[in-house]
Amino acid sequence: MNFETLVSVMRRLALEAGDKIMEIYEADDFEVKTKSDASPVTEADEAADALISAGLREAFPDVDLVTEEQAESHAGAGRTFLIVDPLDGTKEFIKRRGDFTVNIAYVENGVPLRGVVYAPAKGRMFYTTPTGTSVEETGPFSPDTPGETTPISVRSSDNSALLVVASKSHRDEATDEYIAKYKVEDMKSAGSSLKFCLVAAGEADLYPRLGRTMEWDTAAGHAVLLGAGGRVVRFDDLTPLVYGKDGHANPFFIAYAPDVELHDPD
Structure with missing residues (x-):
């Protein structure tokens, strides 16, 4: 896998999906349906899924793709695949609480090596770089031109607090x-x-x-x-x-x- 290409494509698709999601989020009303497992799905889930899936299949036709909204994709993937939740936090989306994300990741031999998490309503985007470190990019966001990024790392934890x-x-x-x-x-x-x-x-x-x-x-x-x-x-x-x-x-x-x-x- 070419990680330079992978990160660029995942980042771009997450931002484009986020724009589509926000168009629906900011509308006066949107359709909510119930899936077979009783969980909700909206037109934003489906629109974002169509956009991301098409983009990933075009860029990486030989890599298995698993996406929440396409049940037929859930069987047959090995331990190396792309995996997508086009709108994670659908309940938060429906309640218009803003805590929802676009999730795209690449898993190799069972380990998620690269990923992007974009929270369009909060204006926060986190992703792994081609070298495997993680950054937060600050907006305004452009799908084709990455903005300023800040390396992120876990903190030194105080177990008493x-x-x-x-x-x-x-x-x-x-x-x-x-x-x-x-x-x-x-x-x-x-x-x-x-x-x-x-x-x-x-x-x-x-x-x-x-x-x-x-x-x-x-x-x-x-x-x-x-x-x-x-x-x-x-x-x-x-x-x-x-x-x-x-x-x-x-x-x-x-x-x-x-x-x-x-x-x-x-």
């Missing part, structure tokens, strides 16, 4: 019980894959997820966190979270800065 980020729409009692094992200075809530990016940018130390996620929800943010020096492990045995699993469902996991002293989940 941790900053924890948790899901805005999916936080539950089990999550709160696990967080209670730590000495927490501050808690914040965020939607979608932004939680990975907050840890990557040094704005949080720990993001535990004790709830259902799919690989397209997490791969791009996971890549950004890895490029910033962070880690993502399974909740049950603290081994690295890998991709290309049957059905693309994730186990519970913990995303964190390496200085955090993880507690036993039991």
